Amino acid sequence: MASAQESARIAERRDIRNRWLLSAPALIIILLAAIGPLFIMLAYSFMAKGDYGDVKFGQFSLDGWFSVFFQRDIFDDTISLADAHLTIFWRSVRLSLATTVVTLVLGFPTAYFIATRPQNKREIWLFLITIPFWTNLLIRTFAMQEVIRNEGILNTVLLTLGVIRSPIQILYTDTAIMFGMVYVYLPLMVLPLYAAMEKLDFRLVEAGYDLYAGRLQVLRRIIIPLVKPGIIAGSILVFIPSLGAYVTPRVLGGGKNLMLGNLIELQFGQGRNWPLGAAISITLMVVVMTALLIYVRSAARTGADNNG
Amino acid sequence: MPDKNAIEVRGVSKLFGMGEAQVAALDNVSVSIRENEFFTLLGPSGCGKTTLLRLIAGFDYPTDGQILLHGQDIAPLPPFKRPVNTVFQSYALFPHMTVAQNIAFGLEMLGKPRAEISARVAEMLRLVRMEALKDRRTSQISGGQQQRVALARALAPQPKVLLLDEPLSALDYKLRKEMQIELKRLQNETGITFIFVTHDQEEALTMSDRIAVMSSGKILQVGSPWDIYDRPAVRFVADFIGETNFLDADVISASDGRATVRLSSGAEIPATCPAGATPQGKVTIVVRPEHARMAAPNGASAQLGQIENVVYLGTDTHFHVRLDDGTPFIVRQQNSRDGNGHSFASAERVGIEFGQDVAQILKD
Numbered sequence: 100m101a102s103a104q105e106s107a108r109i110a111e112r113r114d115i116r117n118r119w120l121l122s123a124p125a126l127i128i129i130l131l132a133a134i135g136p137l138f139i140m141l142a143y144s145f146m147a148k149g150d151y152g153d154v155k156f157g158q159f160s161l162d163g164w165f166s167v168f169f170q171r172d173i174f175d176d177t178i179s180l181a182d183a184h185l186t187i188f189w190r191s192v193r194l195s196l197a198t199t200v201v202t203l204v205l206g207f208p209t210a211y212f213i214a215t216r217p218q219n220k221r222e223i224w225l226f227l228i229t230i231p232f233w234t235n236l237l238i239r240t241f242a243m244q245e246v247i248r249n250e251g252i253l254n255t256v257l258l259t260l261g262v263i264r265s266p267i268q269i270l271y272t273d274t275a276i277m278f279g280m281v282y283v284y285l286p287l288m289v290l291p292l293y294a295a296m297e298k299l300d301f302r303l304v305e306a307g308y309d310l311y312a313g314r315l316q317v318l319r320r321i322i323i324p325l326v327k328p329g330i331i332a333g334s335i336l337v338f339i340p341s342l343g344a345y346v347t348p349r350v351l352g353g354g355k356n357l358m359l360g361n362l363i364e365l366q367f368g369q370g371r372n373w374p375l376g377a378a379i380s381i382t383l384m385v386v387v388m389t390a391l392l393i394y395v396r397s398a399a400r401t402g403a404d405n406n407g
Numbered sequence: 408m409p410d411k412n413a414i415e416v417r418g419v420s421k422l423f424g425m426g427e428a429q430v431a432a433l434d435n436v437s438v439s440i441r442e443n444e445f446f447t448l449l450g451p452s453g454c455g456k457t458t459l460l461r462l463i464a465g466f467d468y469p470t471d472g473q474i475l476l477h478g479q480d481i482a483p484l485p486p487f488k489r490p491v492n493t494v495f496q497s498y499a500l501f502p503h504m505t506v507a508q509n510i511a512f513g514l515e516m517l518g519k520p521r522a523e524i525s526a527r528v529a530e531m532l533r534l535v536r537m538e539a540l541k542d543r544r545t546s547q548i549s550g551g552q553q554q555r556v557a558l559a560r561a562l563a564p565q566p567k568v569l570l571l572d573e574p575l576s577a578l579d580y581k582l583r584k585e586m587q588i589e590l591k592r593l594q595n596e597t598g599i600t601f602i603f604v605t606h607d608q609e610e611a612l613t614m615s616d617r618i619a620v621m622s623s624g625k626i627l628q629v630g631s632p633w634d635i636y637d638r639p640a641v642r643f644v645a646d647f648i649g650e651t652n653f654l655d656a657d658v659i660s661a662s663d664g665r666a667t668v669r670l671s672s673g674a675e676i677p678a679t680c681p682a683g684a685t686p687q688g689k690v691t692i693v694v695r696p697e698h699a700r701m702a703a704p705n706g707a708s709a710q711l712g713q714i715e716n717v718v719y720l721g722t723d724t725h726f727h728v729r730l731d732d733g734t735p736f737i738v739r740q741q742n743s744r745d746g747n748g749h750s751f752a753s754a755e756r757v758g759i760e761f762g763q764d765v766a767q768i769l770k771d
Contacts, residue, residue, distance in 0.1 A: 305466050306499040308486040310513035311564065320512075324503045 144377035152371040163374025167382055184362070184379075191359040194273060194348075195341035198280040202288040202337050203330065205281070210292035210329075211322075214299065225293065228286050236283065240350045243279050244270060247351075271353035279347040284340060288333040295329025296322075331398050339387055359383050412475070413568050413600040414440040414463060419472030419482075421458050421624075432458040434624040435472070440568075440602060441617075445594050447603045449611040450621035451647070456604045459621075460570050463602065464493045476567060487516070492561035493570045496577070498553045500545040506556050507532065507541040513564040531559040534593065551582045558593065568600045575610065587614055608648045612636060620644045637695070640681040641771050645693045652694045652736045654710075658686050658768070666768060668692060671732040674709045678766035691769045696739035698765035701726060701757050708758025712736060717753055726751060728759065 147160035170181045213224040231239060246252050247269040254266040269275050299322065307317040323330070345360035352358070357365070359379065366376030421433040433455045440446045448456040461467045463474060465486030474482045481489050492513065500509050510531050514524045532538045535555035540548055545556065554574060561569055571590075575583045591614055594601045605611055611618050612632040619629045620643070628640045639645035642653070656668035656678070664680045668690065678692050704711050715735075716727040719742075726738045738759060751757060 300497075300499070302495055302497055302499040303501060305486070306493070306495060306501070307512075308466070309464060309491075309493045310560070311487045311516040312512070313487055313516075316516060321501060 140377045140380055144374050144381055146374055148372050148374050150371075152367070152373060154373050160374065163372070163378040166372070166375045167378045187357050187359060187362050190273065190356065191342055194277050194280065194358065195338050195344075197277050198284060198341045199288075199334050199338045201277070201281045202285050203334060206285055206288035206292055206333065207330075209285075210289050210296050213289075213293050214296035215301070221297075225290075228289055231282075231286060236346055237350070239283065240279055240346055243275075243282060244350060247275055247278065270351065271356065273352070273356055275351040276344075276348045276356060276358070279351040280341050280344055283347060284337045287336040287340070291332035291336060292326065292329045295326040295332075299325055327398065331395065335391060335394075338390075342387060343383060411442050412439045413442045413444070413477065414602065415473075415475040415478075416440075416459070416463075417473040417475065419459070419462060419469045419474060421455075421462060421467065422470045431624050433462070433469070436624070436626055437472075438619055438626055438629060440600060442600055443598050445591070445601045445603065445614055445616045447605060447611040447615035447618045448621055449605060449608060449618050449647075451606055454621040455624040456606075456621050457572055458624075460493075460572055460602065460604050463568070464491055464570050465489050490564075490567045491570060492564060492566040492568075493572065494557050494561045494574045496573045498557040498574075500553055500556055500560070502545055505542050505544060506537060506548065509545060509556055510560045510563050513560065517564055527563055531563045534562070534596070535559045535589075550577055551586065554578065554586060555589075558590075562593070562597060562599070565597075566599060568602060571601060571603045573605055574603075575605070576607075583610070590614060612648070620647060622647075638679060638681070638767050639693060639769065642691065642769050645767075645769060650696050650737060650739075652696060652699070652734075654692050654694065654734060654736075654766075655732075656690055656692045656766075656768075658688060658690055661685050661687070668766070668768070670709060671730070671734070672708075672710050676709055676761060676766055677764070678768050679764060680768050681770045684770055686768050686770075691771075692766045693769060694761060694766050696725065696737040697723075697741075698762050699736070699738045700760045700762070701728075701738050701740065701751050702760050704756055704758035707760065709761050710736065710759040712757060712759065714751055714753050714755045714757055717751070726757075728757060730759075 143154050144163045145159060145161070146154040146156065147158040147162065149155055166181065167184060168181055169178050170183075171178055209228075213221055213228075216224060244251075248254075249266040249268065249270065251270075253269070254263070257263045258266065269278070303321055303325065304317055307321045312320060342358075343360045344358055345364060348356060348358040348361055352361075363376050363379050363383070366372045366379065370376070416436055416438045419433055419436045420431060422429050422431050424430055436455070436459065448459060450456045458467065462469050462482070465481070465484060465488075469482055472482070473480050476489065476491065481491075501512065504512070507528055510528045511524050514527055519527070528541075529538075532541050535558055537552065537555050537559065540552060545553060548556070554577075557574065574590075575586050578586060587610060590601070590603075603611075603614065612635075615632055617629060617631055618635050620627045620635060622643050628635060628644045630638070635644060636648055639648065639651075645651045645653070654670060656670050659667045659669055659675060661667075661680060662685070664682075666678050666680050666686060667675055668678045669675050680686055702708060710730050712728040712730040714726055715729050718725040718727070721742070723739050723741045726740065728736045728738060730736050736759065
């Protein structure tokens with residue numbers, strides 16, 4: 100008996116060791132490629148900026164963090180809020196929220212449509228959803244530019260049809276950025292929504308209809324509460340990359356409608372202010388994490404309320 | 408109201424699929440279900456009974472035909488506009504709601520006032536004896552309790568007709584027995600017409616006022632449990648419900664639903680005819696195993712044969728007899744302690760006697 104226990108214990112220990120060994124590559128990559136650089140960014144944000152970019156090592160400075168929120172007048176040294184940064188910040192949040200809402204509104208019926216197809220047809224539809232991923236993001240964004248520019252397809256068609264008299268300026272506006280982001284991130288909304296809806300027991304939908312719930316009420320009282328995890332996952336997957344989007348606002352927003360991603364890039368590039376770039380990056384991360392935390396908490400709470 | 412039918416199904420067909428692969432789940436089915444009746448659709452899986460139920464509920468629309476509810480054609484109405492509720496085979500309780508919220512759902516959708524809803528929910532909880540668990544999640548209660556909640560939820564809006572789709576199939580034997588009695592009680596107390604779908608003949612016989620036996624998209628026979636069991640019209644019904652002996656016979660004379668037939672042994676016995684048919688020539692008759700008796704072989708025996716096997720089943724014993732013409736025949740005898748002196752053993756030669764009015768002629 101004792102020997103059996105002993106060998107069981109050895110087997111268990113070996114099992115645990117093997118698990119660590121197997122997950123080691125992933126852990127090392129996470130440590131080196133994700134957490135490590137974060138600490139470097141954090142350290143950089145507290146250093147003085149170098150004259151030609153980079154930082155002055157070992158020189159502690161709060162200038163980076165100071166400039167995230169405030170600016171000092173070049174002439175009289177008065178301190179005021181960094182309007183430009185706040186504007187960019189606000190535009191980022193606004194456009195990301197709008198993108199999330201629009202992709203949700205567009206993605207929900209799409210996912211529902213796919214989930215209600217016969218099993219063998221669903222794979223084809225899912226395959227079609229992933230087709231845009233085959234083309235480089237940059238190329239797709241430039242293609243979008245072709246569609247919405249003043250002499251582009253959209254305006255030409257509208258002009259020919261007589262809907263408008265002169266071309267609408269869409270390119271290089273916030274709307275263009277949002278269009279682009281909706282286009283790019285829509286699959287990220289559809290896929291988790293589909294995953295949740297695929298698990299939905301459609302007999303519950305029938306039960307709803309049977310109990311006198313019309314189509315809207317079935318949607319509101321049965322389908323939405325049951326696919327909520329998918330809605331949350333999709334919203335997170337769209338909101339986060341939208342907030343840090345770089346290519347889309349750069350190409351479709353022109354030079355003037357910056358978003359946070361562009362602002363950060365600017366500091367590391369032409370701005371030669373690495374501490375400020377690092378500080379903005381970390382601010383962005385903290386904001387995203389806080390927003391996520393609040394969202395998930397409140398979603399979980401309303402979920403619990405629904406469940407009594 | 409002159410029309411006392413709760414549901415009237417008129418010439419309903421339902422085709423699934425397209426072109427070559429098209430199959431008729433229901434083939435020109437007509438049946439009337441009376442008010443306050445416990446009506447059962449009985450048949451093997453794939454016979455179309457669930458399809459018929461879904462058409463009445465409104466989850467599917469018939470390819471052809473009418474479905475009348477108290478005389479009004481409801482076939483084109485969506486399910487949420489029909490005063491008909493369903494108890495699903497899987498119960499389909501809403502997992503994101505409590506027991507009480509599930510029961511209240513239908514009433515809320517009907518826009519009933521709050522006070523009325525809570526009173527009605529309390530009444531339903533009492534009816535199915537679930538008051539103590541009203542705030543539980545549906546995942547936190549047992550299968551039998553879920554079954555009760557599903558019933559309460561479907562009964563709460565006081566439907567004209569309650570549809571039950573094999574609701575007891577997921578329960579174990581003992582619970583199923585309890586729920587059969589419970590269902591019968593609920594039907595009596597509420598006075599609602601129940602349409603019950605099952606493949607379990609015993610369930611159908613114990614609970615129903617009337618049974619419709621279905622096979623391959625058609626209704627073969629509608630009648631009381633007694634009719635279905637004792638007077639099966641066709642071979643499928645006789646075979647599907649309980650155990651039966653089939654015997655070849657020749658009709659000697661037939662009139663007014665009664666006939667005299669000659670068996671292979673040469674004995675002539677009285678038999679009943681299927682409704683609306685006057686059989687002639689060669690026919691098949693059925694005799695239930697418990698309606699035949701074993702006796703010492705003599706001139707009075709309807710059939711003679713040899714016992715091949717004796718199966719003891721506790722309450723009764725089955726004697727598997729090979730008749731002289733080669734047909735197998737089963738006699739079921741109740742085991743009683745008073746003892747009729749003789750117990751039959753394997754390989755013994757026996758005579759078989761029939762009771763009064765036990766032979767029924769089949770249509771096919």
